[in-house]
Amino acid sequence: MRRIAITNQKGGSGKTTTAVNLAAALGEKKRRVLIIDLDPQCSATSWLGLKNPDKGVFRAFTENGNVLDIISQTNVPNVEIIPASPWLVGVEKALAREVGAETILRRQLHKIPHERWDYLLIDCPPALGILTINALAAASEVLVPVEAHVMALEGLAQLLQTVDVVKERLNPELKICGILACRVDRRTRHAQEVVEHLQGRFGDLVYKTVIRENVRLAECPSFGKPIMLYDPRSYGAQDYRALAAEVIRQERGR
Amino acid sequence: MRRIAITNQKGGSGKTTTAVNLAAALGEKKRRVLIIDLDPQCSATSWLGLKNPDKGVFRAFTENGNVLDIISQTNVPNVEIIPASPWLVGVEKALAREVGAETILRRQLHKIPHERWDYLLIDCPPALGILTINALAAASEVLVPVEAHVMALEGLAQLLQTVDVVKERLNPELKICGILACRVDRRTRHAQEVVEHLQGRFGDLVYKTVIRENVRLAECPSFGKPIMLYDPRSYGAQDYRALAAEVIRQERGR
Numbered sequence: 246m247r248r249i250a251i252t253n254q255k256g257g258s259g260k261t262t263t264a265v266n267l268a269a270a271l272g273e274k275k276r277r278v279l280i281i282d283l284d285p286q287c288s289a290t291s292w293l294g295l296k297n298p299d300k301g302v303f304r305a306f307t308e309n310g311n312v313l314d315i316i317s318q319t320n321v322p323n324v325e326i327i328p329a330s331p332w333l334v335g336v337e338k339a340l341a342r343e344v345g346a347e348t349i350l351r352r353q354l355h356k357i358p359h360e361r362w363d364y365l366l367i368d369c370p371p372a373l374g375i376l377t378i379n380a381l382a383a384a385s386e387v388l389v390p391v392e393a394h395v396m397a398l399e400g401l402a403q404l405l406q407t408v409d410v411v412k413e414r415l416n417p418e419l420k421i422c423g424i425l426a427c428r429v430d431r432r433t434r435h436a437q438e439v440v441e442h443l444q445g446r447f448g449d450l451v452y453k454t455v456i457r458e459n460v461r462l463a464e465c466p467s468f469g470k471p472i473m474l475y476d477p478r479s480y481g482a483q484d485y486r487a488l489a490a491e492v493i494r495q496e497r498g499r
Numbered sequence: 500m501r502r503i504a505i506t507n508q509k510g511g512s513g514k515t516t517t518a519v520n521l522a523a524a525l526g527e528k529k530r531r532v533l534i535i536d537l538d539p540q541c542s543a544t545s546w547l548g549l550k551n552p553d554k555g556v557f558r559a560f561t562e563n564g565n566v567l568d569i570i571s572q573t574n575v576p577n578v579e580i581i582p583a584s585p586w587l588v589g590v591e592k593a594l595a596r597e598v599g600a601e602t603i604l605r606r607q608l609h610k611i612p613h614e615r616w617d618y619l620l621i622d623c624p625p626a627l628g629i630l631t632i633n634a635l636a637a638a639s640e641v642l643v644p645v646e647a648h649v650m651a652l653e654g655l656a657q658l659l660q661t662v663d664v665v666k667e668r669l670n671p672e673l674k675i676c677g678i679l680a681c682r683v684d685r686r687t688r689h690a691q692e693v694v695e696h697l698q699g700r701f702g703d704l705v706y707k708t709v710i711r712e713n714v715r716l717a718e719c720p721s722f723g724k725p726i727m728l729y730d731p732r733s734y735g736a737q738d739y740r741a742l743a744a745e746v747i748r749q750e751r752g753r
């Protein structure tokens with residue numbers, strides 16, 4: 246099972262849109278996917294139709310609940326989810342003096358059968374707090390969505406530094422599987438310049454697939470569907486299918 | 500001095516873009532403005548040209564440093580800033596067991612001369628953690644930027660509930676001065692529907708001014724200038740000037 250943390254502390258980079266749509270596109274290609282939603286906003290959880298998750302994954306952090314008990318079906322073929330809940334807002338404070346707080350999620354994941362899924366995608370909140378650290382400690386790879394705006398470039402150094410520190414101190418196998426340019430508006434030179442900047446600075450770490458700005462991607466959450474079920478012929482569906490193909494091709498090199 | 504917290508836990512709603520450009524537009528209209536950047540990403544701080552803020556406002560939270568000592572000039576007329584720093588990432592954990600942690604900023608603001616500025620704008624991180632609570636406890640008003648996407652509507656109830664709780668328990672004068680529709684793409688029906696939904700649900704709380712999607716707003720941070728200095732005739736400059744006029748008109752009703 247590939248364990249991929251989808252993270253960027255910059256808000257609105259496309260983390261949830263990527264987690265849900267990449268999961269669905271992998272599902273289409275017969276990969277079995279488990280999403281973990283670590284965001285107190287519950288964006289992925291409510292997008293996939295789980296309106297009242299009770300405490301969701303919060304239980305795994307504070308009551309030593311078993312994650313296996315909170316895995317839920319979704320309406321997307323081959324995709325299951327461990328839902329978030331608003332309770333997560335209190336996790337940082339609740340775990341402040343807890344020994345081993347940074348590796349709770351990793352220890353919880355030891356309890357689940359790894360052969361049941363091909364991919365684990367962890368949707369992170371827009372912060373470098375305890376929830377994101379847990380995701381980085383539990384994952385084997387990091388996928389970084391970046392909005393094609395110059396302001397999105399500011400925090401990348403801080404994020405990559407955090408990944409290095411987690412790799413050094415908590416999780417030696419952690420590596421970046423890719424940087425994904427999101428919300429790329431073909432109509433503006435600005436977006437193109439930001440994509441070129443990313444390619445110049447990070448080379449092969451940047452996925453060849455670029456996710457174009459496409460209003461259908463912004464619409465589909467209100468219909469509770471990923472883009473390939475909402476509008477299968479849209480740019481958004483094409484782009485996330487291309488990303489899934491590129492992610493699958495990485496399987497060979499691992 | 501009006502003390503306005505600019506907050507929304509949804510990432511990428513336009514908080515920083517609004518804090519910096521509204522401050523500059525108010526400055527144009529001869530209002531003196533102090534920005535406080537509470538975001539560990541330091542977006543507003545680096546946009547306004549402060550590259551190395553040392554510990555910035557972090558000192559005020561942990562070392563009982565005096566905020567007056569960290570106020571900095573900016574290159575924008577009538578606008579000063581109390582900068583953020585990456586150290587803020589650790590504030591939540593550092594204050595977890597601290598008595599009165601939620602009102603540190605408010606107590607710090609008692610030390611500054613309120614007649615020196617007309618407006619205090621607090622740029623918040625995308626979370627409902629200790630930094631945002633401090634902002635809500637220290638402010639007299641809340642301005643909520645909302646991206647014109649359906650996914651941005653999800654978290655509003657959670658935010659408004661948090662405002663109510665802070666008003667009830669920590670800060671009885673707190674009120675919402677307005678909900679601001681941001682990144683409204685005139686080309687899509689989706690954005691229009693979201694704006695209409697906001698107006699239907701929140702009525703007069705929604706500013707008449709709408710901030711249109713305008714790539715010039717995404718470009719100006721890389722030039723270290725607010726929109727009215729970067730491209731004074733752009734839609735972005737027009738919209739933020741209109742917002743400033745509307746905010747100033749609210750002065751009478753207070």
Ligand SMILES: Nc1ncnc2c1ncn2[C@@H]1O[C@H](COP(=O)(O)OP(=O)(O)OP(=O)(O)O)[C@@H](O)[C@H]1O
Pocket residue numbers: 255256257258259260261262263284288369370371427428429456457458459460461462463464508509510511625646648649650651
């Ligand atoms: N390629 C795209 N085209 C158009 N809209 C997009 C695209 N990708 C994401 N969006 C929209 O942009 C907004 C931000 O995306 P999303 O919520 O997925 O980012 P995020 O990083 O998960 O945000 P947060 O930091 O709040 O968790 C959402 O309203 C989403 O619908």
Ligand SMILES: Nc1ncnc2c1ncn2[C@@H]1O[C@H](COP(=O)(O)OP(=O)(O)OP(=O)(O)O)[C@@H](O)[C@H]1O
Pocket residue numbers: 254255256257371392394395396397509510511512513514515516517538542623624625681682683710711712713714715716717718
């Ligand atoms: N009206 C607009 N038109 C075009 N781009 C915009 C507009 N408003 C904001 N942006 C861009 O959208 C992105 C998100 O805006 P911004 O960073 O101000 O939001 P934020 O709420 O402060 O994000 P965070 O949650 O990370 O603090 C930025 O890249 C910004 O340049």
Ligand SMILES: [Mg+2]
Pocket residue numbers: 260261262284288369370
């Ligand atoms: Mg998200």
Ligand SMILES: [Mg+2]
Pocket residue numbers: 514515516538542623
């Ligand atoms: Mg911001």
